[in-house]
Amino acid sequence: MFRLFIIIVFLHLYTMNIAQTSKRELNYLLKQNLEQEDYFEAAKYCDSLMQKDSINYTVLETYVNILIEIKDFKKADILLNKICALHNDNLNYNLLFKLGVVNQQLGKYEESLNFFNRTLRLLDKKSDKNIYAKVEQHIRSCIWANENCKDSLDYSTQKIKGVTNGDSEFGHTVIGSKLIISTLRCDNCIDSLGFNKEGYTNKIYTVSKENGSELKEVKTINSSTNNTANGTFSLDKKKFYFSSCNNFSHNKKCKLLVSNYKNGEWSIPDTLNGEINDSNFTYTMPSYAKIQGKDYLFFSSDAKNSIGGLDIYIGMINQNSIKEIKPIKYINSTENDITPFFDNENSTLYFASSWLNGYGGYDIFKTTFAPNKSNKIENLGLPFNSSNNDLYPIKDSLNYYITSNRNHISENKTCCNDIYLLKPKEKQIEKPIILQKKEEQTVPISVNSNNKPSKNIEKLEQIIPISLYFHNDIPNPKSTDSITKKNYLETFEEYIQLLPTYQSNYSAGLQNDKKINAELEIQTFFIDNIQKGKEDLDKFLDILILELKKGEHFELIFKGYASPLAKNDYNKLLSKRRISAVKNYISFYKNGVFLNYLIADKNGGTSLSYKEESFGEYLTDILVSDNPNDKKNSIFSKKAALERKVQIIGFKIK
Numbered sequence: 001m002f003r004l005f006i007i008i009v010f011l012h013l014y015t016m017n018i019a020q021t022s023k024r025e026l027n028y029l030l031k032q033n034l035e036q037e038d039y040f041e042a043a044k045y046c047d048s049l050m051q052k053d054s055i056n057y058t059v060l061e062t063y064v065n066i067l068i069e070i071k072d073f074k075k076a077d078i079l080l081n082k083i084c085a086l087h088n089d090n091l092n093y094n095l096l097f098k099l100g101v102v103n104q105q106l107g108k109y110e111e112s113l114n115f116f117n118r119t120l121r122l123l124d125k126k127s128d129k130n131i132y133a134k135v136e137q138h139i140r141s142c143i144w145a146n147e148n149c150k151d152s153l154d155y156s157t158q159k160i161k162g163v164t165n166g167d168s169e170f171g172h173t174v175i176g177s178k179l180i181i182s183t184l185r186c187d188n189c190i191d192s193l194g195f196n197k198e199g200y201t202n203k204i205y206t207v208s209k210e211n212g213s214e215l216k217e218v219k220t221i222n223s224s225t226n227n228t229a230n231g232t233f234s235l236d237k238k239k240f241y242f243s244s245c246n247n248f249s250h251n252k253k254c255k256l257l258v259s260n261y262k263n264g265e266w267s268i269p270d271t272l273n274g275e276i277n278d279s280n281f282t283y284t285m286p287s288y289a290k291i292q293g294k295d296y297l298f299f300s301s302d303a304k305n306s307i308g309g310l311d312i313y314i315g316m317i318n319q320n321s322i323k324e325i326k327p328i329k330y331i332n333s334t335e336n337d338i339t340p341f342f343d344n345e346n347s348t349l350y351f352a353s354s355w356l357n358g359y360g361g362y363d364i365f366k367t368t369f370a371p372n373k374s375n376k377i378e379n380l381g382l383p384f385n386s387s388n389n390d391l392y393p394i395k396d397s398l399n400y401y402i403t404s405n406r407n408h409i410s411e412n413k414t415c416c417n418d419i420y421l422l423k424p425k426e427k428q429i430e431k432p433i434i435l436q437k438k439e440e441q442t443v444p445i446s447v448n449s450n451n452k453p454s455k456n457i458e459k460l461e462q463i464i465p466i467s468l469y470f471h472n473d474i475p476n477p478k479s480t481d482s483i484t485k486k487n488y489l490e491t492f493e494e495y496i497q498l499l500p501t502y503q504s505n506y507s508a509g510l511q512n513d514k515k516i517n518a519e520l521e522i523q524t525f526f527i528d529n530i531q532k533g534k535e536d537l538d539k540f541l542d543i544l545i546l547e548l549k550k551g552e553h554f555e556l557i558f559k560g561y562a563s564p565l566a567k568n569d570y571n572k573l574l575s576k577r578r579i580s581a582v583k584n585y586i587s588f589y590k591n592g593v594f595l596n597y598l599i600a601d602k603n604g605g606t607s608l609s610y611k612e613e614s615f616g617e618y619l620t621d622i623l624v625s626d627n628p629n630d631k632k633n634s635i636f637s638k639k640a641a642l643e644r645k646v647q648i649i650g651f652k653i654k
Helices: 002-019 023-035 039-052 057-069 073-086 093-105 109-121 129-148 455-463 488-496 499-506 512-549 568-587 638-643
Strands: 155-159 169-175 178-185 201-208 227-233 239-245 254-262 283-291 294-301 311-318 321-327 337-343 348-353 363-368 377-379 390-396 399-404 418-424 466-469 554-560 608-614 645-653
Touching: 023 039, 023 057, 039 057, 057 073, 057 093, 073 093, 093 109, 093 129, 109 129, 109 499, 109 512, 129 512, 169 201, 169 390, 169 399, 169 418, 178 227, 239 283, 254 283, 294 337, 311 337, 337 390, 348 390, 363 390, 455 512, 466 488, 466 512, 488 512, 488 568, 499 512, 512 554, 512 568, 512 638, 512 645, 554 568, 568 608, 568 645
Parallel strands: 169 227, 201 227, 227 283, 283 337, 554 608
Antiparallel strands: 155 418, 169 178, 178 201, 227 239, 239 254, 283 294, 294 311, 311 321, 337 348, 348 363, 363 377, 390 399, 399 418, 466 645, 554 645
16 A cells, blocks of 8 residues: 555656656657657656647647557547547548557447548559558458457456456466466566656466466566566476567567476576577567477567568477478468467467458467468457457367457556456257247248258258349340359459449549448448358358258259349349359359259259249339439449349258
8 A cells, every 4th residue: 555655656746747847858758768669658748748739730640659559549549530620631541540440449340441441542552552451451351340240159258367457467378277477567666757667577477277366476487687478388298488588679589498397397498499599580479289299389480581570480399499490371461470379189270460350459360270281260259359459369178368458457448468268158058949830931941851940950040041242234244144154252252342433433422421421331331231141151051061961952042133224134134143153152162062962863853952033123122223324323322232132032951
């Protein structure tokens, strides 16, 4: 209590001193702290400068950059909007991009999309190639997040009790009943001006897995001068690999060390050698792996062959040497790919990335790993990820640990990291289902041969109907054929690329808010309809194949639609071509997994068959324009686009 009182007194005196400091001195101190990358300290000087001049553009912009660095996104959003209101003539792509990033970190994806799209309009794709690609990726991430923000895996989330404090904690690995963590702490960090930033260091501790009790420093491997973190055990628990980083602000470098572990004790660490720990680069965040009987170490590095930022590498362990180092090319990106964790039991590599499609900041991903092979990368989804930074994944049996800066206990709710335990929720026993005979319905429903609906069948029913959308007169424009060689995937990818075209055409002639709202309406359609249709189809097909493998026989029922621009006879053929494109997609889905079920057996029957109905324009909205000269409403409006589709409206189980 006395210590807290002393802190408050010093902070009060410090604030008074700053308030009395001249503008010139404040700018000097601000510049000095920015050079030292002490952003929390720099924020205090920005506050004082704003008290002297609250509308100064340079101070506002500098403060926004600082707030983004310390992850105070709510305050950054307020100041960015203040800049927009006061300095509208000074807006540039950089400010709009920051507004997009800040809103993305706050989970406001539609607002982010608006700012990112406005950013693109101020960029030149050729001369601003890198930033243009970055903004495009943010747009893809926002679209993905908007689609997936309502889906959450059945896991409970809780902070590790007894560990969380006002600083940052990071989870690294598990041994027995203990969790190995590192935390940024300082026991004696008060000087005449308040907090002494130099006193803060990262050290490794052990704690109880469940409640954070018995916090114990691993003194043998911690350093009084360097930061230690990122621990991982060998499979036999005899070796402990970790990183040690210097405290320099401008040239921070890390290297990998190893300590022998026996009977709960760590030996004095050795530095790993071989093709690692070049002093020109950083080597950090190791994770041990046993692959095909050999010992490996995953780690993150900015080595000379990295794509950008920190990339994930793998190297073979030979005693205290690492050799045959290779980057994991298919997961590395132009931004940071970090915190690898290898689940030896399931050959699954978990990692965090700030580039791949996610909810904002760093998201956690997984991929089945095998040497010299590229496999699918999956976002772990909610609640593993959030719109903030989520990293350091650890899998412990059925449970997971992650490190995240969501909902931190400090005043700035996202400044620092806490460790979270994620447990699968206990499933409640479902009440028995009493089946009753249903009357004939106009829309086909699923009825299986055993009259006992399986969980997969119920999942299929929940996805139906599936709506798949097409651009005007696609596929095969002006054709009189009823079939096509085109695959729905081709038409989908081409359609998604037309987003800017649709926005510019539909918003043509509008100004200010009306123009922005029109663009946002089209943006929402591309997210909620076009993109979602493709996702729904893939989910449906992934479940359908499981039932076909059990020996079930399915008939899928299609309906095709077209907008009223052409004559009805032509629209019927166009609708059939669209159904044909979807059938082609199913035939070649995941390297043709459905082909065997579409081939007739000796009795002429197939396990998977289709029934189709082509409606042409009969069911189109009467308010949709059929004037070919009014392209804004007949082609590029949301109402017109909603009519150009194929629907899988149901299925029958024979």
